[in-house]
Amino acid sequence: MDDKENDERTGATNKNLSEAGEFADLTIECIDCETDFVWTIGEQEFFRDKGLKHAPKRCRGCKKAKTERIAEGSRAAREGTLKIEVKVVCDACRAETTVPFYPSQGRPVLCRSCFLAEDRKI
Numbered sequence: 006m007d008d009k010e011n012d013e014r015t016g017a018t019n020k021n022l023s024e025a026g027e028f029a030d031l032t033i034e035c036i037d038c039e040t041d042f043v044w045t046i047g048e049q050e051f052f053r054d055k056g057l058k059h060a061p062k063r064c065r066g067c068k069k070a071k072t073e074r075i076a077e078g079s080r081a082a083r084e085g086t087l088k089i090e091v092k093v094v095c096d097a098c099r100a101e102t103t104v105p106f107y108p109s110q111g112r113p114v115l116c117r118s119c120f121l122a123e124d125r126k127i
């Protein structure tokens with residue numbers, strides 16, 4: 006009785022394997038954290054259904070982190086709260102400083118104290 010059950014199970018497994026054929030779990034190295042992750046048959050079928058041709062490049066965690074980064078970035082851009090820090094050299098005192106905007110080419114950039122001093126002069 007036990008033997009028969011085992012045989013049936015083995016037979017079923019073999020059948021599934023041959024039927025799966027083109028699909029098999031794939032191991033992919035995440036481009037962000039360099040950890041191997043498994044791209045499962047189910048996910049591959051999902052990709053094919055969506056018409057996607059390229060395998061995922063990131064593991065689940067990094068994909069989520071990337072999605073959140075993008076969402077955070079677009080949310081901040083929409084609300085105008087995106088914090089940008091651009092490294093510049095002050096045109097007046099030559100001190101290295103950061104400004105919360107992208108300076109236009111050829112325009113002098115002043116550090117905060119020089120900017121305020123300049124402001125007072127006018």
Ligand SMILES: [Zn+2]
Pocket residue numbers: 035036037038039040063064065066067068
């Ligand atoms: Zn990763």
Ligand SMILES: [Zn+2]
Pocket residue numbers: 095096097098099100115116117118119120
């Ligand atoms: Zn300055």
